[in-house]
Amino acid sequence: xxxxxxxxxxxxxxxxxxxxxxxxxxxxxxxxxxxxxxxxxxxxxxxxxxxxxxxxxxxxxxxxxxxxxxxxxxxxxxxxxxxxxxxxxxxxxxxxxxxxxxxxxxxxxxxxxxxxxxxxxxxxxxxxxxxxxxxxxxxxxxxxxxxxxxxxxxxxxxxxxxxxxxxxxxxxxxxxxxxxxxxxxxxxxxxxxxxxxxxxxxxxxxxxxxxxxxxxxxxxxxxxxxxxxxxxxxxxxxxxxxxxxxxxxxxxxxxxxxxxxxxxxxxxxxxxxxxxxxxxxxxxxxxxxxxxxxxxxxxxxxxxxxxxxxxxxxxxxxxxxxxxxxxxxxxxxxxxxxxxxxxxxxxxxxxxxxxxxxxxxxxxxxxxxxxxxxxxxxxxxxxxxxxxxxxxxxxxxxxxxxxxxxxxxxxxxxxxxxxxxxxxxxxxxxxxxxxxxxxxxxxxxxxxxxxxxxxxxxxxxxxxxxxxxxxxxxxxxxxxxxxxxxxxxxxxxxxxxxxxxxxxxxxxxxxxxxxxxxxxx
Amino acid sequence: xxxxxxxxxxxxxxxxxxxxxxxxxxxxxxxxxxxxxxxxxxxxxxxxxxxxxxxxxxxxxxxxxxxxxxxxxxxxxxxxxxxxxxxxxxxxxxxxxxxxxxxxxxxxxxxxxxxxxxxxxxxxxxxxxxxxxxxxxxxxxxxxxxxxxxxxxxxxxxxxxxxxxxxxxxxxxxxxxxxxxxxxxxxxxxxxxxxxxxxxxxxxxxxxxxxxxxxxxxxxxxxxxxxxxxxxxxxxxxxxxxxxxxxxxxxxxxxxxxxxxxxxxxxxxxxxxxxxxxxxxxxxxxxxxxxxxxxxxxxxxxxxxxxx
Numbered sequence: 001x002x003x004x005x006x007x008x009x010x011x012x013x014x015x016x017x018x019x020x021x022x023x024x025x026x027x028x029x030x031x032x033x034x035x036x037x038x039x040x041x042x043x044x045x046x047x048x049x050x051x052x053x054x055x056x057x058x059x060x061x062x063x064x065x066x067x068x069x070x071x072x073x074x075x076x077x078x079x080x081x082x083x084x085x086x087x088x089x090x091x092x093x094x095x096x097x098x099x100x101x102x103x104x105x106x107x108x109x110x111x112x113x114x115x116x117x118x119x120x121x122x123x124x125x126x127x128x129x130x131x132x133x134x135x136x137x138x139x140x141x142x143x144x145x146x147x148x149x150x151x152x153x154x155x156x157x158x159x160x161x162x163x164x165x166x167x168x169x170x171x172x173x174x175x176x177x178x179x180x181x182x183x184x185x186x187x188x189x190x191x192x193x194x195x196x197x198x199x200x201x202x203x204x205x206x207x208x209x210x211x212x213x214x215x216x217x218x219x220x221x222x223x224x225x226x227x228x229x230x231x232x233x234x235x236x237x238x239x240x241x242x243x244x245x246x247x248x249x250x251x252x253x254x255x256x257x258x259x260x261x262x263x264x265x266x267x268x269x270x271x272x273x274x275x276x277x278x279x280x281x282x283x284x285x286x287x288x289x290x291x292x293x294x295x296x297x298x299x300x301x302x303x304x305x306x307x308x309x310x311x312x313x314x315x316x317x318x319x320x321x322x323x324x325x326x327x328x329x330x331x332x333x334x335x336x337x338x339x340x341x342x343x344x345x346x347x348x349x350x351x352x353x354x355x356x357x358x359x360x361x362x363x364x365x366x367x368x369x370x371x372x373x374x375x376x377x378x379x380x381x382x383x384x385x386x387x388x389x390x391x392x393x394x395x396x397x398x399x400x401x402x403x404x405x406x407x408x409x410x411x412x413x414x415x416x417x418x419x420x421x422x423x424x425x426x427x428x429x430x431x432x433x434x435x436x437x438x439x440x441x442x443x444x445x446x447x448x449x450x451x452x453x454x455x456x457x458x459x460x461x462x463x464x465x466x467x468x469x470x471x472x473x474x475x476x477x478x479x480x481x482x483x484x485x486x487x488x489x490x491x492x493x494x495x496x497x498x499x500x501x502x503x504x505x506x507x508x509x510x511x512x513x514x515x516x517x518x519x520x521x
Numbered sequence: 522x523x524x525x526x527x528x529x530x531x532x533x534x535x536x537x538x539x540x541x542x543x544x545x546x547x548x549x550x551x552x553x554x555x556x557x558x559x560x561x562x563x564x565x566x567x568x569x570x571x572x573x574x575x576x577x578x579x580x581x582x583x584x585x586x587x588x589x590x591x592x593x594x595x596x597x598x599x600x601x602x603x604x605x606x607x608x609x610x611x612x613x614x615x616x617x618x619x620x621x622x623x624x625x626x627x628x629x630x631x632x633x634x635x636x637x638x639x640x641x642x643x644x645x646x647x648x649x650x651x652x653x654x655x656x657x658x659x660x661x662x663x664x665x666x667x668x669x670x671x672x673x674x675x676x677x678x679x680x681x682x683x684x685x686x687x688x689x690x691x692x693x694x695x696x697x698x699x700x701x702x703x704x705x706x707x708x709x710x711x712x713x714x715x716x717x718x719x720x721x722x723x724x725x726x727x728x729x730x731x732x733x734x735x736x737x738x739x740x741x742x743x744x745x746x747x748x749x750x751x752x753x754x755x756x757x758x759x760x761x762x763x764x765x766x767x768x769x770x771x772x773x774x775x776x777x778x779x780x781x782x783x784x785x786x787x788x789x790x791x792x793x794x795x796x797x798x799x800x801x802x803x804x805x806x807x808x809x810x811x812x813x814x815x816x817x818x819x820x821x822x823x824x825x826x827x828x829x
Contacts, residue, residue, distance in 0.1 A: 039786060040787055043779050043783040044783050047779040047780050047808075053767060054772040054773060054776075058767060061768060089767050206763065255646060257647065260653075283653060283654040283656075283760050285759060285762065438761070438762045440763060442763070442764075445764065452754070455747065456747065456748060463740045463743070463744065
């Protein structure tokens with residue numbers, strides 16, 4: 001933004017007259033590349049490219065929706081995938097844009113810093129013919145030229161001008177270097193930010209893990225439900241600790257919106273010694289060994305056991321992980337009884353507080369209270385082949401070779417048992433909760449924080465500090481009178497500069513009047 | 522007062538503010554059309570009254586819910602009204618000649634608030650746990666302020682484009698050789714022509730003034746917007762474990778940031794200064810509006826709790 005300190009544009013061909021050679025072409029291209037116009041175009045292109053990343057589902061943000069997109073558009077999706085449209089912000093072409101922008105940034109910082117260095121080393125230049133400046137002021141004073149110049153020096157210094165006295169007693173002042181300095185600081189901060197971002201991405205990781213109440217979880221690759229390591233993060237770098245979920249509670253407001261979810265989490269070392277204990281809640285993460293642990297989700301774990309008609313145990317009491325629907329707080333899960341012949345699959349739907357007709361919003365036969373007021377497990381039974389040898393979700397049944405068993409679902413409260421159509425007995429023996437945590441390590445955060453702080457520090461002065469030059473001359477015009485002339489040049493904030501210079505002139509004039517002991521009139 | 526009656530009071534005050542702004546806007550419009558100064562002064566008085574009602578609406582809402590009153594899109598819209606109108610009043614106090622622009626400032630404020638009240642209104646209620654953080658005070662306040670101010674800058678850019686068009690039509694063909702000197706001379710002629718037989722648009726401040734106004738406003742809003750994004754990143758780091766994740770809201774705030782950065786660069790680039798820069802500001806306005814209305818309601822993301 002600070003055009004004024006750039007070296008002059010395109011010098012004429014030094015060899016004079018001849019055709020421009022390759023060197024000149026390259027020089028010209030380089031000059032074009034580091035020009036503000038290039039930066040401007042690249043900024044606009046970057047913005048346009050980012051729009052693509054919000055139009056299509058992104059692998060890093062919502063992988064399920066990417067999968068759905070593949071199902072919905074089977075012909076188009078693979079092509080889009082090749083083009084990187086499902087991972088715009090990690091794609092080569094997006095990277096090419098921002099690297100080109102950063103390259104242009106560095107390319108423009110080099111000559112700018114050189115120019116700034118030159119300006120800071122040299123003295124404020126002479127004004128030349130003051131009459132040609134648009135902003136001028138002049139007054140007559142009884143003080144001598146030397147006295148007047150001394151006052152002008154003091155006044156300008158008080159206004160934080162850097163001064164130089166040239167031949168013939170001309171005073172030159174300049175200020176507002178902070179604009180260029182902070183503009184450069186802002187641009188360097190962008191680089192720092194990006195370096196920190198890349199460093200953190202490469203050496204950090206993110207993962208999610210679910211822990212059931214009362215259980216202890218070890219921080220190892222296999223314990224994570226999802227795990228996305230940086231390029232240079234080896235799973236062997238996982239900090240050695242364990243987490244125990246002592247308790248999880250969730251509560252709701254009267255209007256059924258969630259009020260709080262809190263996990264009581266204890267960190268242990270590998271020998272089981274307690275390291276620390278903390279309540280982990282949204283916006284209240286725990287830090288263990290450089291890893292941050294965030295509350296991110298929760299769900300219910302009904303405990304179910306199954307016996308056959310003769311009382312033989314087919315399934316020892318099993319903790320059934322269920323998926324919770326955040327809107328209704330109804331959870332879905334599956335129980336796979338592989339030891340039964342034929343095999344039996346139970347689809348279970350858990351209500352936290354089952355309500356029926358009169359207690360529900362009008363038109364609904366039943367509904368759910370999100371509070372754990374009346375837990376009911378609805379069991380739908382199927383029999384046939386579970387196809388358990390094939391990879392499948394733990395939350396659902398593969399219905400391909402299953403047919404319904406009986407025509408009514410079982411409704412079980414905690415501690416209750418019910419009989420299926422084939423005589424099997426399903427028991428709902430207990431209920432626990434699980435809590436899902438996001439674990440993340442990002443060693444780049446301090447660098448990014450410094451970058452962001454520098455960015456803000458640089459931004460405001462780069463927009464608001466204004467660069468000014470002022471020249472003062474004093475010439476004797478007769479016995480006991482001196483004419484003091486001021487002229488100035490503002491590179492920014494020109495509108496306000498008129499007043500500024502007039503004020504400066506006034507201050508100088510008042511100063512010179514003060515030092516003359518026997519002033520006339 | 523009970524929370525319920527406070528919430529009712531808040532709703533009433535919010536509508537009172539909207540009505541006042543509509544009346545004030547009409548007064549400014551009439552001042553604009555008939556050059557009656559007292560209409561503008563009356564408009565200013567009604568604006569101040571509306572602002573008082575607007576602030577009252579936010580305060581009572583905050584008291585009713587025991588938290589900062591910017592937890593959802595409806596409350597956000599109320600604050601947008603406060604910021605925009607306050608910003609305008611501050612400007613007018615420094616440069617009274619821009620008062621006729623009031624109609625163009627109040628119009629977006631009224632639209633935002635009316636849309637908030639008609640489409641996104643939610644009963645006063647507590648926040649979901651994810652929003653329970655002191656960062657909501659800082660991040661959201663900065664986001665509302667930054668985006669309102671940047672929108673205002675774009676409104677000035679639109680006015681600049683219109684006025685610039687009017688001026689170019691009126692300007693007598695410039696003598697070809699001394700373009701630089703002719704410019705100021707032209708302005709004087711234009712001003713004289715306006716004084717003789719001015720249409721409605723001629724009473725607007727000059728294109729240069731509007732362009733400058735747009736720049737000053739954008740230069741004020743941009744650091745605030747930058748701060749809002751950084752504060753959001755800090756909050757995201759403590760709430761979600763990552764400071765940046767290309768969530769749709771983050772992506773669009775970055776797009777707006779980039780576009781306004783381009784605008785600020787364009788203002789200092791030969792060939793982009795003036796009209797092209799103004800168009801960038803308008804694109805920026807579109808991205809801000811998209812971010813608030815479309816991303817909150819249509820696009821699925823972590824920030825989707827703004828609506829109903």
